[in-house]
Amino acid sequence: MNVILAIKQYISKMIEDSGPGMKVLLMDKDTTSIVSMVYAQSEILQKEVYLFERLDSAGRETMKHLKCIAFVRPTKENVELLAQELRMSKYGLYYIYFSNVISKQDVKVLAEADDQEVVREVQEFFGDYVAVSPHLFTLNINGCCQGLNWSTDSLARSTQGLTSVLLSLKKCPMIRYQNSSETARRLAESVRQTINKEAALFEFRKTDVAPILLILDRRDDAVTPILNQWTYQAMVHELIGIANSRINLSNVPGISKELQEVVLSPEHDEFYANNMYSNFGEIGNNIKDLMDEFQTKSKSHEKIESISDMKQFLEQYPQFKKMSGTVSKHVTVVGELSRLTNKHHLLEVSELEQDIVCQGDHSAILQRIKTLIASEKIQHIDMLRLVMLYALRYESHSNNDVSGLVDALRKRGVSDRLRMMVHAVLDYGGKKSRGSDLFGNQDIVSLTKKFFKGVKGVENVYTQHKPLLYSLLDQLIKGKLKEGAYPYLGVSQLKDRPQDIIVFVIGGTTFEEALAIHTLNRSSPGIRIIIGGTTVHNFKSFLDEVAQAIQGQSSSNVGPRYHRR
């Protein structure tokens, strides 16, 4: 159950199958990201692949002495482009791999185009998703819903992506879905349909305990993607943004040219692999350790106290800089994170965010939000976070003052578009659309737990929040996940403790949730969980997701609720 490995194995099999000789890898937009997430260019060069081309790029050169490995999604356009390609073949031999099921009809179209007999293989390799970590995958769909229901394309793509995950891991699961969500039910049924239709593909050796596919809806937990994050990976995504393992640092003041775009991949970066789940404080220490080590090595006696000292240190040692590209990269990234944190007073914001979701005192919270919004120092987007969290948390509180806060936002000059989002998020993930008790952590039992914890040691105030997903999976593992809220699709049910669990979040997952899954994997021996989503969100992308989901919502359908406020 390692999705990175699954894709890697597919790619290396493709390359091996084509035998020795110079090769070109022909891909489409999607498969390019799929491949680039698991293989570094240097790694793939060692496998004799020397060119990477896009199937849809016009005017590619003819190079008959190359073997062409074509790895594309089985879309109509791709089949057409491939047929054209074969009619005027540019490379010596073709090995064609589709990332998902392709129809017999399409195979015939290609065969009829291959007059020059250049095709050696036509196969289906089910790597139709982007693997981010061993336990995390995404489909890179931005805005999967419209009018609070699936857009047709997204449903089809999600079904394809999810079934390809199952096929690449050789799992034929029992499906459970979130009962409160229409989208979850539809996806579950669609996946089931594909499994039935392609029954021959899903005939694997029977394992003792059937795997579980749990389909959830982001709308059940709209809080997690709103919060500021403090673990390395999540923080980078929140403040800078990770797209296909790449981050864009060109906005960082005084950035050198080679660091404008850097890659953060646990596969190829040991420091990142070790620290992607560490919190911000620890990373600072670890980087300092690393720097100290280098410093002693280069016999420098300068003191490194602050991050800016570190930067200076690096600049003074160009050869060192070359050697330790990784270190300078992380120093830059962490430096930027700490700059943003200070500039926008994120610690203060985050503490309040955490208190909103995890503490109970309404009037005190409201007062603190008002004070913080009134102060000049925090960003509009962080004000919006606070108000959105408040709106979700105290949606049905009798003294709820959402309109007052929205008004305060207006006074601070927050744009209409952003202010709209407060109501949008209530439509998206408000009480009516939730099936679970999102803020249920605040009952008596958990309060006493907190009390005991307080005796043991101070809990980190910035990481109080645990995503809903964590408790859902904990219940699932213990066999306590409620049938009514998360029914099985079909009649068969799992009697034993589950072993392999695949979670899919419609509307996108987050790195905080990925971390929760990582923690569960570590703490529950014998259980392997992977998580995926239509995308991996940060706050900004989540706002777009919500905006799109709300848009196009037919007024007759949910009109009254929408206009109530």
Added chain:
Amino acid sequence: MATSSEVREGFLCPMCMKDLGTVSMLQDHFEEEHSNEDKDVLQQLRGLFGKAKKKILGEKENHDYVDQSDSVTDTYSANLTKTGYDSSLWDPQEIGMIRSHTDVFKATRGARVDRFVVETNKLIIRLDKLTGSNSPTDTGKRKAFEKSVVPWMPDKYVQTCPDCTRNFSLTRRRHHCRLCGGIMCDKCSHFLPHTFAKKLTNPAFQTEMEVGFLKRTGSNSSLNSLMSPEGEAHIRTCNNCRKLLERRDQQIQQRNVKPPIVIMYENLQSYVENAQMLLKEFIPMVESLSCGESTYNMYTAQQYRNKILKMYESIDSVSKRIWVYETNADPLPPATQLKMQKNIRTMATSFMQDNMIGLQALPSEEHYKKLQEARKIEIQQRIADERQAAAEAQEKERKQQEQRETTIKHQIHPSNRDSDQPAKTQKKSGWIPEETSIRYSDKDDPMVQQMNIIRGYIKQARQAEKYDEVKMLEQNLKDLQQEYLKQQRQNWS
């Protein structure tokens, strides 16, 4: 504790019998000193103390002992601090589902392509007959002969040229394609020289003298000579037949001709493979030698190193040549071509960086001697230490051992006293180890002796360049060493 008769009490370490005084001190001591030795014992010890503590002291579990049984929220925050990405969490897994459509594809393609193939083959056979040795050279007879091979289409059926659709007339005469018998005008005719025909009809001829022939095809099959009705003997064909024949020619060409860059690249790959093989042999050599071991011969290692360095040079120069290939040509080759050449060079340099630039230097002759000395002393020291530590405990077993020693020695090498036999001549079957050239002291443990013998064998095998046997012997040696250590430990505990 077979030897000590007294019964001791206290917080004794089960490994070294030290009295540590308190539970936690014992545990610390055990973790520090013996943690590598026996994980199980440690676990047991921990469990034991954990339980005892709870029972006896009624003490709550110290937070060190918190484990999965605790509530979920606790582990959540506890685990947060652990390092992130752990590949050991993930079992090896087999490759995912694969489905092949190649058969369907080939069947469909076959049905379609057959049409071309059958047609082309027919043309080739006719071509062979027309240009064959028994075709008449006399123009009159030749026409009849051509008509007998390929029936010509009657003139009356065709009023316009099928290619240019112009009417035939006195000035625009009808011409027949000699291969299909079809009709076209003179302008739409193509001319196939006999040499090109020969190339198409006789693939065997081609493979035999590939080089000479290939050079000539360049000009023969070029458009000009095909079109030109002058010069050497030629055959009139229609456009359609020309296309089919040219398609065939291209296929053959592609199968048999390698552009220079491919040849260079294949050289490069063979060097890389060669270097990889050499490295696989060399690395254990250099590691062993720089520890002062005498398993490998210094001279052979040096030779290996030189060979590898030579490969390195070849890789460097060939990849450089690929890199700059045609970069001065006019016009420049396409950008993708250059990009690919650069990527090949990148591959080669990174291969060299990974494997060769850091190629460990062998210790110098003197340094090696020093290393050997150091190692000897170290080994002796270690043995002495072990001996001393175990002295009392071993006293009894010593005698038994010595007894065993002599018997075993006799069993293993009955002839070990006849010194310096001349080296046995190598038989066809290969190399046979000599026992005689190994010296060892009588005092050594039989295991140590055995190990020395194997070391000697390895040396010999290496001289005889029997590397697979070296590998096998090394495995034996390793097993023996482990066994020996185990025995030693048992002896003095």
